[in-house]
Amino acid sequence: MFLELWKRKQAVIQWQWDLEGYEEEEELRPEYEEKVTTTRLNPVTNKPEPYLPLWNQITRLVAANSVVILMLCIVIAAMFSVILYRMAVVIAMHQTESDLFRRNAKMVTSLTAACLNLMVIIILNYGRFFYHPGDLEARTNTLLKLRYDMCDPAGCLFELFVQLAIIMVGKQIFNNALEILYPIMLVWWHKRIGHDNQNSEAYTRWEQDYDLSAYTRLSLFNEYLEMVIQYGFVTIFVAAFPLAPLFALLNNIVEIRLDAYKYLTQCRRPRAERVQDIGIWFGILKGITYFSVFTNALVISYTSDFIPRLVYMYGYSPEGTTLKGYIENSLALFNTSEYTEDMGPDNRTGWPATCRYRAYRNNPDDKNPYGFTIQFWHVFTARLAFILIFEHVVFMLTGAVAMAIPDVPVEVKNQMIREKKVEKETLFEKEKSRIRNERRVHQISIPSDEHLNVDLGEGLSPHNSSRANTPSPSFLRNHRS
Template identity: 40%
Template sequence: MTSKEVPDKNKANGLYFRDGKCRIDYILVYRKSNPQTEKREVFERNIRAEGLQMEKESSLTNSDIIFVKLHAPWEVLGKYAELMNVRMPFRPFNPFNAGAPCILVRCCFLNGHFIEINGRSRRSRRKIYYLHRRYKFMNRIEKQISRFRGWLPRKPMKLDKETLPDLEENDCYTAPFSQQRIHHFIIHNKDTFFNNATRSRIVHHILQRVKYEEGKNKIGLNRLLSNGSYEAAFPLHEGSYRSKNSIRTHGAENHRHLLYECWASWGVWYKYQPLDLVRRYFGEKIGLYFAWLGWYTGMLFPAAFIGLFVFLYGVTTLNHCQVSKEVCQATDIIMCPICDKYCPFMRLSDSCVYAKVTHLFDNGATVFFAVFMAVWATVFLEFWKRRRAVIAYDWDLIDWEEEEEEIRPQFEAKYSKKERMNPISGKPEPYQAFADKCSRLIVSASGIFFMICVVIAAVFGIVIYRVVTVSTFAAFKWALIRNNSQVATTGTAVCINFCIIMLLNVLYEKVALFLTNLEQPRTESEWENSFTLKMFLFQFVNLNSSTFYIAFFLGRFTGHPGAYLRLINRWRLEECHPSGCLIDLCMQMGIIMVLKQTWNNFMELGYPLIQNWWTRRKLRQEYGTQRKTSFPQWEKDYNLQPMNAYGLFDEYLEMILQFGFTTIFVAAFPLAPLLALLNNIIEIRLDAYKFVTQWRRPLASRAKDIGIWYGILEGIGILSVITNAFVIAVTSDFIPRLVYAYKYGPCAGQGEAGQKCMVGYVNASLSVFLVSDFENRSEPTSNGSEFSGSPLKYCRYRDYRDPPHSPVPYGYTLQFWHVLAARLAFIIVFEHLVFCIKHLISYLIPDLPKDLRDRMRREKYLIQEMMYEAELERLQKERKERKKNGKSYHNEWP
């Protein structure tokens, strides 16, 4: 291709200025009719003063829309790359053989030069180390599944290496860019030395610090976007993600096309993610998110398998369960009404189905599964630290520190008059006084407390709804609802709770944003961490408060027939079903988990798809039948949906809340890991498809870990141990059954435990109530004559209380105190045992793999050795030069 044809091709693809030479690094969009003309003019004039080149273009579909194309020339890129400590690949200087051709090696700075350490590039050594570990593990897996090759997809769990490019700029060591040492960096072409993601990041850094009005707070692109001066600002995608030609025969058109074929396509759901390419195109922060999501999904496989095994164990042992047998055969046991007046007496055998369903989740394997999941959470976090260390080494993030982060423009503008010396860099920087910071944190903490009280008030409203509607459903005309009033109450309460959760989430976002900006965090990472913590607290309490109520409060403080505890001295508190409260907890978790994930998946992909489809439809109607491919790239990207204003927050939050559901109440719902696994297999490709095809290209940014989310995961892991201990001890019937088997059953004192030892358990767990002792406002309208032909004299209820004719009527029995003591003992033993196992595993699993740690130590050792040798050589050269000049220095070393 001739030099004249290259600009013509560049102009055609919509990624360059009209001259076909200047690459578009950033796009700003505004409307002519917008009144903020003066601010834009000042802003654009200051942009030109910073050295950026600008070109404007009207939209092909709407002449009111103007696209401002920005290009950063080499001088501007070099200046700001040095200020931002952008790490770039370099050609090291070899002081021991200056005339020899230089190779890509591990190096360090010394006396203004790069010093060679060893003869293999750091990247290639990292790649060999990482691939060796991966393929050694995968070879073992493939040997086990080789017999099933007939039905497995082609090349399962492998990347298509032939379609992936060799990312050359990653195959060497990097260092912060320096214009003084520019001759050491590998610059084949100044136009391509900084890749597209880096160029856009540099331009965004400039735009965030350009003034649009004279004044200390009148700076930054974000403010212009918020006040409507500009409609949008984004870097361009590298072209279309589709091609007429096959990627295997003609290769990829661009990196976006390659990502779509090898990552975002639904047909490659069973393959590894090309994380290096994701990192190159979207940046390290997004790359780390997908690395974490892939690791989390892979770790869910053993948890889902064990959870399914626990459920199937319940299915296989259902016919042998003595408790469910007794419940189904108890036609002569009449239970007291579960609500005032309208709820009828009922046979215990009517809850046979619920007793069997409860056994599926509450069986002998539940305790084992709770311990397993607590250990699993620890193993997951510990091995993720090792995985993250390998990724950080592979992506050259080991040396990247938070000191390299820039101060937020809003912080600079707010505290520009107060400066102090940075103890690390030695440069003056804006400073926030301690008193000012404390006062802002106190106000923010008060706001958080108030919003949590709002959540508790919402839960209180759900409780009132449950206690009111259970009587309403009991008096319903439809027999189906009347006979299942408690299930109907629970189901509708969960759905209403879900709607309240969705509505409150909108309010939480605005409050969290206001409180975070009020705190004035110093850096972007501090802002993200503060905002993330607030939003997580709000949404976690919002999502789980009703679940905590059902698990630990429902049916626990209701009193007993004849002396019910009431809400506001009016409404009788809700009781558990005769089969127990665990079925309510399972319904709450199952419905919320399914609805939440379905809603999230729709909002993540369905909503952008509908929006983009509607935009294309309007364009076809207004612009005629011309195909979409005729539009320039900036027009195509403008018609896509913008990424969430808070970056990856929504993606992380969805997975973290799912992790909470998977671990916190897993003893009550063993199928939660399986549902999470199925969702995440879809989630990875759904997120990939969304990033590549439905969203504008996000700004690439660096990060060395997943930030504050790791600490939140650790907190959830600790909370899960406590909640599962209480679920098993308080919510399930595991402890009462154990006490009965060893103390009160037919095997008491024999040290045995089995189904034969549970004979008579149901009768022993029910107390007797004299019907004539009912309060007037709770006396049922039915007298129970339909059961025996005459009015009932006695009914039964779940509790351990003395009969009405005992010396202390309705007082607690000795069995109650034995069960209570066993529950408390179980909680203490379970928590201490599991925490000991967690700490032991955490201690035994090092944060760094041994091979990686040895390589890092080896590099450090070689750096010190070569620095010493280089200094020694410098002194020897100086000695020779002095000898030539006739100077004597008998006392000089060496």
């Protein structure tokens, strides 16, 4: 919906500023003309123009993509570092003697890890380090003795909500502070090192303007990047963080004022350039929109109890389509006697013979102890089916909305048609006027006989026609006689 409305707004702006089809008229950048040495003949203008050979294009694309892949690897490495940090902190807090630290270990770890993860916006699937309590195969070292992959008792969605809230709000506050403080400090430094006569009349206006922060091509790039990242927060994680649109709106209200102050008081006057649209950024926004459908489907199906509840209601509830007994059904049974000496709590007096944990696994006395139950596979299949159905339904609705909402408003389309009609009529009238002027000039350039009073000699007449040069009948009769 947002992209469709933006296309309509963009069409209105293009019509108002006469930018429709401007990309065909746009001139080459001077930097491009300077670096490119090869030329080729333009088939339209028949003039040589700078041209980058195919091999150079491939080389540049490979270099650019290599840098992008390297940055992605760095982001993934940083994320795994945060994961290891969270595991180490949880283990350290569980090994303390304080009950307060043990009870709040996961909450404290989530908060601190989210603060460290402000600049890395990605959610990875950690995987399971072991499958059930007392699993000896996966407990090969101290790092894997704690079941870190289990979510908080409030659910995985709660932990994701906490992380996204800290990351998004913290990032917005940091960016706004940096965006307003950096130009102020830069202008102050330029004035400090550039002039000693700031308080005198010799400090002219053009010197004051020169000391302001320069407006470069990357200035607008950073503004676009900030908006695209914010759009990603609002769309990709809206299922886990419903307050994201509200925080984005509040941030934009504040940022409009900050940008106005920055550009009017701390930056040099930007040089206006004509462009037809926002360029590649619209494609990026469109890609984020499609990707957000997949991520929200995963968030709903895997980090919430929505699918397991539906499976229980319509397949395993003993009292019809109700959730009575759901909690007990979602907990598997474990025999505590299978704990070794280095597992479980330190104080084992009075502990029960069995305990429960969240999983769909068989009981200890089953033929396949701690194996997956049939309900697990039902939930797994339902989650995959939900992802497919959710994606197709959303894409169908998106396509229907795109077809229902025209890209160009009707008023603008009518005005554009009228402008083309007026343009054709103007060209037709101009062509008619040109033809009339040519005819008038041609008639003036051929004089009539009345104006030719020139004596051409005996026997000659100023008339050019053959009939006028023929002797009259009276002349012939006189000549015969």
